[in-house]
Amino acid sequence: MAAMSHHDSARKQLKPRSWGGRDDVVIVGGGLAGLFCALKLSPSPATIVTAAPIGQGASTAWAQGGIAAAVSEGDTPEAHARDTVAAGAGLVDEGVALAMAREAPARVADLLAYGVPFDKDLAGHLVVSREAAHSARRIVRVKGDMAGGAIMAALVAAVRATQSIRVLEGGLIEEIAMQDGRVRGIRARLSHAGVDRLVTLPARAVVLATGGVGHLYAVTTNPPEASGQGLAVAARAGAVLADTEFVQYHPTAIAIGRDPAPLATEALRGEGAILVNRAGERFMPRLHADAELAPRDVVARGVFAEIAAGRGAFLDARAALGTAFAERFPTVHAACMSAGIDPARELIPVAPAAHYHMGGVAVDARGRTSLSGLWAAGEVACTGAHGANRLASNSLLEAVVFAARIAEDIAALPPVPAAAGDATPPSVDVALPGPRAHDGDLRKLMSANVGVIRDAAGLTHALREIARIEREATAPALRHKATAALLIAAAAWRRRESRGAHERADHRQTDPAQAQRTFITLAEARAIADDVSARPDARARAEAVTAHAGGRR
Numbered sequence: 087m088a089a090m091s092h093h094d095s096a097r098k099q100l101k102p103r104s105w106g107g108r109d110d111v112v113i114v115g116g117g118l119a120g121l122f123c124a125l126k127l128s129p130s131p132a133t134i135v136t137a138a139p140i141g142q143g144a145s146t147a148w149a150q151g152g153i154a155a156a157v158s159e160g161d162t163p164e165a166h167a168r169d170t171v172a173a174g175a176g177l178v179d180e181g182v183a184l185a186m187a188r189e190a191p192a193r194v195a196d197l198l199a200y201g202v203p204f205d206k207d208l209a210g211h212l213v214v215s216r217e218a219a220h221s222a223r224r225i226v227r228v229k230g231d232m233a234g235g236a237i238m239a240a241l242v243a244a245v246r247a248t249q250s251i252r253v254l255e256g257g258l259i260e261e262i263a264m265q266d267g268r269v270r271g272i273r274a275r276l277s278h279a280g281v282d283r284l285v286t287l288p289a290r291a292v293v294l295a296t297g298g299v300g301h302l303y304a305v306t307t308n309p310p311e312a313s314g315q316g317l318a319v320a321a322r323a324g325a326v327l328a329d330t331e332f333v334q335y336h337p338t339a340i341a342i343g344r345d346p347a348p349l350a351t352e353a354l355r356g357e358g359a360i361l362v363n364r365a366g367e368r369f370m371p372r373l374h375a376d377a378e379l380a381p382r383d384v385v386a387r388g389v390f391a392e393i394a395a396g397r398g399a400f401l402d403a404r405a406a407l408g409t410a411f412a413e414r415f416p417t418v419h420a421a422c423m424s425a426g427i428d429p430a431r432e433l434i435p436v437a438p439a440a441h442y443h444m445g446g447v448a449v450d451a452r453g454r455t456s457l458s459g460l461w462a463a464g465e466v467a468c469t470g471a472h473g474a475n476r477l478a479s480n481s482l483l484e485a486v487v488f489a490a491r492i493a494e495d496i497a498a499l500p501p502v503p504a505a506a507g508d509a510t511p512p513s514v515d516v517a518l519p520g521p522r523a524h525d526g527d528l529r530k531l532m533s534a535n536v537g538v539i540r541d542a543a544g545l546t547h548a549l550r551e552i553a554r555i556e557r558e559a560t561a562p563a564l565r566h567k568a569t570a571a572l573l574i575a576a577a578a579w580r581r582r583e584s585r586g587a588h589e590r591a592d593h594r595q596t597d598p599a600q601a602q603r604t605f606i607t608l609a610e611a612r613a614i615a616d617d618v619s620a621r622p623d624a625r626a627r628a629e630a631v632t633a634h635a636g637g638r639r
């Protein structure tokens with residue numbers, strides 16, 4: 087198997103050339119996309135720079151479902167691609183979806199070779215299960231809901247055992263270093279012994295694999311590191327982004343005030359748990375024929391509307407599971423019990439939570455961004471595979487498919503010529519506030535105005551406020567978060583229709599004339615923000631009208 091030979095050769099090879107040269111490959115992010123890319127590159131040297139120690143601070147470690155791959159008898163990549171296209175609400179790049187589905191079995195074989203213990207039957211065949219909107223059983227899992235943790239454990243061990251991979255933990259990318267119109271490396275903040283240093287890591291290739299944007303929102307299932315930093319640095323360097331308005335919300339995060347919010351997995355509804363409001367009324371049957379088993383975005387909007395109307399939303403598993411809850415869903419049970427809720431006897435409060443970003447840095451079939459020398463993989467990238475809504479368990483798949491293609495692309499590159507006057511900027515100690523800068527206002531702003539249901543007035547308000555935060559932020563981390571938020575809000579403002587995960591209360595219909603992917607640069611997003619800021623404030627006007635009408639009464 088290809089992966090086995092790569093890995094084995096990596097184990098056997100001698101210590102790589104000295105680190106940190108101009109011909110290094112710098113991979114930013116140590117989740118599935120970053121680790122897999124580094125392993126595929128070996129024995130060529132690569133440096134992984136990651137905010138958290140590898141294995142932590144990555145959404146990958148928390149994945150409960152698994153990886154979609156047409157590996158069972160009777161299933162085909164064509165059927166997998168059809169389901170992917172249907173989920174994406176008219177915006178999936180069909181060629182990308184089909185190629186991804188075709189490469190899925192080989193990438194699952196790679197993961198097995200790296201030591202991921204996917205569930206198998208007695209005959210040694212992979213066990214596959216079914217998930218919503220998949221027409222066949224095609225989710226490869228590990229011990230039920232343990233896929234993410236097991237994948238990370240195996241890949242972290244493989245990376246640690248591969249001499250060609252250097253890992254710099256506690257490193258935050260702050261900037262992409264450009265020279266002569268191409269990417270030459272990154273500027274990163276490295277924390278060591280209480281001191282932050284801003285260092286330049288030169289590279290012939292930079293791979294962004296920084297994950298998603300959940301922490302731009304007040305309620306999210308993502309780890310704190312998923313805060314759009316990769317999007318921001320790419321956009322600031324001039325890269326084109328795609329489909330940034332499309333953020334998927336998980337309908338049933340457990341609303342017990344924890345950040346990030348624990349998940350009440352969709353499987354609970356699959357087992358018959360129902361959604362009710364505070365009065366005990368089921369609200370999904372009147373919204374969709376499939377009620378609680380409707381598509382994820384429909385359920386998220388139903389939950390959101392009940393909460394917005396002050397009626398609250400709760401998952402009721404009492405009749406469906408009762409005393410079997412603890413044994414069948416131990417993770418969810420433990421989360422509930424820690425908040426004093428016994429799900430066998432009580433209702434579980436739920437809320438929609440920012441979960442997955444379909445949009446990202448636009449890449450082509452090789453994972454190349456619009457900037458020469460910059461690639462992107464995993465959730466930070468936008469390949470066109472997800473369109474306006476992601477099919478469950480396609481994100482881990484997309485991460486491995488594109489990470490592998492990127493490694494192949496970089497390996498085949500000719501040496502990069504040195505830039506004129508090529509000089510590495512010196513490292514400097516920095517005292518600026520680091521990642522923990524206060525972002526509460528931004529997160530509330532995003533949830534309230536750029537969340538499950540959006541409209542022009544809310545988006546206008548958000549764009550102005552985000553632009554102000556971006557301008558005034560002194561901490562680079564907050565400034566980057568605001569930049570990422572701006573890119574999402576501007577694209578959401580521009581798309582005047584409802585499609586997939588993007589719901590506009592002021593444009594409820596899907597408009598066939600807008601069935602195209604959107605591409606946006608930071609300059610364009612800023613122009614949109616400037617434009618709306620120059621207009622009279624729609625929200626203030628609406629409030630003034632209401633106050634005026636109230637005064638007359």
Ligand SMILES: Cc1cc2nc3c(=O)[nH]c(=O)nc-3n(C[C@H](O)[C@H](O)[C@H](O)COP(=O)(O)OP(=O)(O)OC[C@H]3O[C@@H](n4cnc5c(N)ncnc54)[C@H](O)[C@@H]3O)c2cc1C
Pocket residue numbers: 114115116117118119120135136137138140142143144145146147148149150151152153154233234257258259295296297298307308309311312313315316349441442463464465466478479480481482483485
């Ligand atoms: C609770 C949960 C359950 C999920 N379940 C599934 C599932 O069953 N199936 C599925 O396909 N998908 C699932 N997803 C989505 C999937 O897990 C992610 O899309 C995928 O893991 C993303 O992988 P990644 O490598 O791109 O990012 P991540 O795994 O998030 O890794 C990102 C890495 O970048 C680092 N980083 C971030 N910012 C910086 C910075 N500025 N500088 C340096 N490093 C940085 C982080 O520390 C981390 O190492 C789930 C997501 C969540 C949150």
